[in-house]
Amino acid sequence: MRFLARRGIFYVLTAWAAITINFLIPRLMPGNPVEAQMAHHQGQLTFQETKALDVAFGIGLHQGFWSEYLQYWNNVVHLNFGLSFTYFPTPVSTVIAHSLPWTIILVGLSVIIAWVLGTILGIVAGWRRGSSWDLTLPAGAFFRGIPTFWIGLIAVSIFGVRLGWVPVSGGYSTNVVPSWTWAFIGSALHHSILPALTIILGSIAGNVLGMRNMMVSTLTEDFVLVGEAKGLPGHRVMFRYAARNAILPSVVGFALELGFVVSGALLVEQVYSYPGIGYVLFQAVGSEDYPLMQAIFLIITLAVLLANILADVVFVIIDPRTRQGAIT
Amino acid sequence: MSDLLIDFTGDAVETDAPRRAMWLRSPKTVVGLSVFGAFVVIAIFGPLLAPYDPTATSGDVLAHPSAAHLLGTTSEGQDVLSQILVGARESMLVGIVAAVIGESLAIAVGITAGYLGGMADEALSTVTNIFLVIPVLPLEIVLSAYLVNSGWIAITLIISLTAWPWGARTLRAQTLSIRKRDYIDAAKVAGDRTWRIVLFEVLPNESAIIVTGFLFQILFAILVQTGLAFLGIGNVETWSWGSMLYFAQNSDAFLSGAWWWYVPPGLCVALVGMGLALTNLGIDEIINPKLRVYKNDKKHRRWIPFVRSQPVGDQFEGATP
Numbered sequence: 012m013r014f015l016a017r018r019g020i021f022y023v024l025t026a027w028a029a030i031t032i033n034f035l036i037p038r039l040m041p042g043n044p045v046e047a048q049m050a051h052h053q054g055q056l057t058f059q060e061t062k063a064l065d066v067a068f069g070i071g072l073h074q075g076f077w078s079e080y081l082q083y084w085n086n087v088v089h090l091n092f093g094l095s096f097t098y099f100p101t102p103v104s105t106v107i108a109h110s111l112p113w114t115i116i117l118v119g120l121s122v123i124i125a126w127v128l129g130t131i132l133g134i135v136a137g138w139r140r141g142s143s144w145d146l147t148l149p150a151g152a153f154f155r156g157i158p159t160f161w162i163g164l165i166a167v168s169i170f171g172v173r174l175g176w177v178p179v180s181g182g183y184s185t186n187v188v189p190s191w192t193w194a195f196i197g198s199a200l201h202h203s204i205l206p207a208l209t210i211i212l213g214s215i216a217g218n219v220l221g222m223r224n225m226m227v228s229t230l231t232e233d234f235v236l237v238g239e240a241k242g243l244p245g246h247r248v249m250f251r252y253a254a255r256n257a258i259l260p261s262v263v264g265f266a267l268e269l270g271f272v273v274s275g276a277l278l279v280e281q282v283y284s285y286p287g288i289g290y291v292l293f294q295a296v297g298s299e300d301y302p303l304m305q306a307i308f309l310i311i312t313l314a315v316l317l318a319n320i321l322a323d324v325v326f327v328i329i330d331p332r333t334r335q336g337a338i339t
Numbered sequence: 340m341s342d343l344l345i346d347f348t349g350d351a352v353e354t355d356a357p358r359r360a361m362w363l364r365s366p367k368t369v370v371g372l373s374v375f376g377a378f379v380v381i382a383i384f385g386p387l388l389a390p391y392d393p394t395a396t397s398g399d400v401l402a403h404p405s406a407a408h409l410l411g412t413t414s415e416g417q418d419v420l421s422q423i424l425v426g427a428r429e430s431m432l433v434g435i436v437a438a439v440i441g442e443s444l445a446i447a448v449g450i451t452a453g454y455l456g457g458m459a460d461e462a463l464s465t466v467t468n469i470f471l472v473i474p475v476l477p478l479e480i481v482l483s484a485y486l487v488n489s490g491w492i493a494i495t496l497i498i499s500l501t502a503w504p505w506g507a508r509t510l511r512a513q514t515l516s517i518r519k520r521d522y523i524d525a526a527k528v529a530g531d532r533t534w535r536i537v538l539f540e541v542l543p544n545e546s547a548i549i550v551t552g553f554l555f556q557i558l559f560a561i562l563v564q565t566g567l568a569f570l571g572i573g574n575v576e577t578w579s580w581g582s583m584l585y586f587a588q589n590s591d592a593f594l595s596g597a598w599w600w601y602v603p604p605g606l607c608v609a610l611v612g613m614g615l616a617l618t619n620l621g622i623d624e625i626i627n628p629k630l631r632v633y634k635n636d637k638k639h640r641r642w643i644p645f646v647r648s649q650p651v652g653d654q655f656e657g658a659t660p
Contacts, residue, residue: 025469032473036481140632148367148620149613156558156612158565161584161605168593168601179594220620228629267471267505271559274476278566282588292477293570296484304484308477315474 014333018323022316029312033305034083092306097291097298103306106291111310113182114287117203118276119318121210125272126265128211129218133261134254136219137226138245147223151216159213159275163282166205177205180284206283213279214272221264225257232256259330266322270315277311368621374614378607382431385424393422393578404599411599414590419583423603426578430561430608433495433579437560440499442553445506450545452507453514454537464511471504476566483572494573498560505559506552513545547626551619558615565608580604 086092092103136147171179183189183198229235230253238248277289284290288307295303327333381388390409397416404411410419452463479497486493517523518541526536542549567573568581571589575582587593587601624630 021465021468024465025472028469029473032478033481036485145632149617152371152616152620153609153613155616156562156614157609158562158569158605160566160569161601161608164584164588164593164601164605168596168598172594172596220616224623224630227632228627231629270472270474273474274563274566277476278569281570292480296480296570296572299484301484304481308481311477312473315472319472 015323015327018320022320025316026313029309029316030084030087033309034080036305037301087309093302095295095303096300097294097303103303106303107288107306107310110286110288110291111314113285114277114280114289115314117206117280117285117287118210118273121207121276122214122269122272124207125211125215126218129215130222130258130261132215133219133222134226134249134257136223137230137257138249138253140223140227140230147219151220151223154212154216155220157213158278159209160278160282162213163206163209163279166209167282170205178202182286202283203285206279206285209279209282210272210276213275214268217268217272218261218265222257222261225260226253229253229257259326262322262326262329266319269318269322273311273315365621365624367617367624371614371617371619371621374610375618378427378431378611378614381424382427385427389418389421389424391418391421393417393425401595401597401600410603411597413586413600414592414595414597419600419603422578422583423580423607426580426583426604427607429491429577429579430564430581431611433491433498433564434557434561434611437495437499437502437564438553438556440496441502441556441560442506442549444499444503445510445552445556446542446549448503449507449510450514450537450541453511454518454533454541456515456518460511463507467504467507467511470501471508475501475563479563479567480570480572483567491573491577494564494567495560498563499556501563502556502559506549506556509548509552510545513548514541517541517544547622551622554615554619558612561608561611565604580607 090104092107094100095103095106098106132147136144167179170176178184178201182202183195184202187195187198189195232253235248235252238252243252277287277292279285280287280289281293288311292304292307294300295307395417397412399408399412399416401414402408402412402416408418408420410423412418413422448463448467452460452467479501482497482500483494486497523536523540526540531540564573564579565581565584568575568579569584569588571585575585581604583604584601587597587604592600
């Protein structure tokens, strides 16, 4: 319980830090984004648009730092992020609400599949060390260095353009409307196969390498030797004795690398023009839509935090030491 | 101990040889460093080797690889090979400079936290973990969106600002364990100042971790820079592998099947990354004997600790009948 309490405090601190960083960035950066926007549009901004910038940054209010900070918190709590420029005059929160589910389903599922597959491959590669399975090391090193989005580009040109097996862009066909019908779900699945495979291929190598090396270290422990000496079948020693202990750092690593993996996945959305939050983020960059950009940074950070909390709960379930207060 | 003994016999040459060879003993490290070194050479001499001006356009549009253009041309008739050679410099420079800054930050934060302990450790570890959880790319995009057209230095600083937490975390853990060892107590009793203990007792014993952290940060920085440039963030007016992919994407090279344009830049990033990752795998095996696997030990591979702890040499030969 102490473990969970400590982690809880940490997550509250991180959420506070992310929101505060978001508040500070426009203030610390050289130049005033409101003025930059006005110069960019050559005074063509409507009153509403100026107001949107004020809400997003609280800059035009001239109320002093603390008052603006409180105002900003008030906006965040009410999910009031102002109006988006890219999709004017849609509120930023609506734009995010439409794109976030796509990302959570695509990226969430792909990352979990990559972790499960990678861990299993790592267990086998560690168990069969010294055999041809050691080729996973150079292969993993190669895949780790590949930019995930580049895998996507290659996959699009081979399977999308040359072979024409799968659609090259979008989240669903133009002839279906988003709804809970089989036609739509089928179309969405069809469109998400290639992006999902790309994310899996891009993030699996780290899991395999980490798990393989933990397995190899664990296999030198005495309790593995005891298991062998007792004459237990190989698979029992492999899974119950070695893998069960080697998997703990892998769960922690999963949580820690999530921020990096999600970053790579967002770029994949751009490659496939997938209607998720990454694609919207890059649209926002293109049109200098600061309110949308900053709100998306905040939402993605909070989503990754939530995933970390889930990983912690899993950790508590699989590691009894956390429940007895040995790990705090 | 063995160093001392052999020194007394005056056989110093033989002790030096295996020591120097330790870094070269792992084929992974040798291959990895060679690949990485080759790209460092390209980054230094690339612009001199480039057969054409990478920006110069020509009528030879989207030409397949040929003798005149070894890697073909872009949609504006620019030579792809020249772009790769010239672009290597910015990609590698951003990677290495960002890693130097990032690893310095990691050393400062990680060792301070681990060595001081107490409240300082709590505070620094919390900051480290917060930066570890925040997704890097959205943060970098938000930061760089405010720094339009500010060149590679701004991008490098932004990348190093997000790259350090991993290294700081491992260094803190290692410092925590080193701090409790006897020789640190001995140095304290001898009256050494804290800065001297940290610089001469703690730091040298973490050199392997610092090197792997540094190499990992180069890989991280090159990947991030390529991703940002691919999105057109930062400066796409200078050549880098990322900006090549940006122009390829914007000219629909993927739809027109101009593979010679978009395959080489990504492959270069992947090869540099593989070189760095292989080197790190090799170093991991050097510093962690548990990870060493002996090739011809297939039959006994599950018994490695047992086999290795058996007496070596012939001191028992007389005892066996």
